[in-house]
Amino acid sequence: MRDAVMKFDEIVFARRSVIVSASVAVPFLVCAAVAAAGRAVPDASVAVGLVLVIVAAAATGLRSAGMGAAASAALxxxxxxxxPYDSFAxxxxxxIQVAVLLLLVGLGVTELALFGQKQRAQLGRERGYLDGVVTTAESVADDVPADTVVSSVADRVRxxxxxxxxxxxxxxxxxxxxxxxxxxxxxxxxxxxPVDRSGLPVDQEVVLPVETEGQVVGWFAVTAAARVARPTAAERRVAVLLADQAAVALKRHRDPRISARP
Known part of the structure; x- marks a missing residue:
């Protein structure tokens, strides 16, 4: 399921311009078709149909598509x-109320869709982090060499x-x-x-201690200089859990002199 969602996101990103253009064009085509048919369809039914178009555009996760569809529908x-017909008056x-509601509903649905997409992405990242912790713990349990575990932990912490x-x-x-x-x-x-606001320092390495039985046996030197990284508190706690797995591996193998690079 997660792979299918990621594939969908990749398709949307790759065809962004096409999706935005279609989102703006479809409301025009719907309204023009109803007008060409003699406006036999009640306005309320047309409004509902336009809302469905807006929802479909917003579901792509592109703010420009949702807002474009909303503005196009109202216009x-x-x-x-x-x-008077064929006039913007x-x-x-x-x-006027229907036109304004179309615009407001479109904007609201778009923001809700984007919020849901962000939540989904965050849940996916958290699941991936937990999978990483579990995988590392399994490596320790399987008696994988300490240098391999530490190198893997360094990759995951990064x-x-x-x-x-x-x-x-x-x-x-x-x-x-x-x-x-x-x-x-x-x-x-x-x-x-204040990491949430300012991000990790870009002028210094960040130290993530590795301790076993209350004694420091090393640390992970984390560099974030190319761009501002703002890992959440939960993500930073996951990094601490990963460091603990490295500590377990070092303790088990009695080899605190490892220097592993990703």
């Missing part, structure tokens, strides 16, 4: 189906934090750089950094 409903207050690079460094003490604590917060010294 051409006014032009073809309100008196409107004499009836009821027709993905979760949307960083450019993640490198494991062995050592018993942490450098004085911004550090991710166990609760997912990011601190520089004792000062809390």
């Amino acid at each position: 051409w409903f006014d032009f073809f189906l309100t008196q 409107i004499d009836s207050a009821e027709d 993905e979760v934090l949307r960083a450019d690079r993640c490198t494991f460094v062995a050592g018993a003490s942490l450098p004085g750089r911004p550090r991710i604590r166990r609760d997912g917060s990011l601190v520089r010294g004792e000062h809390l950094l």
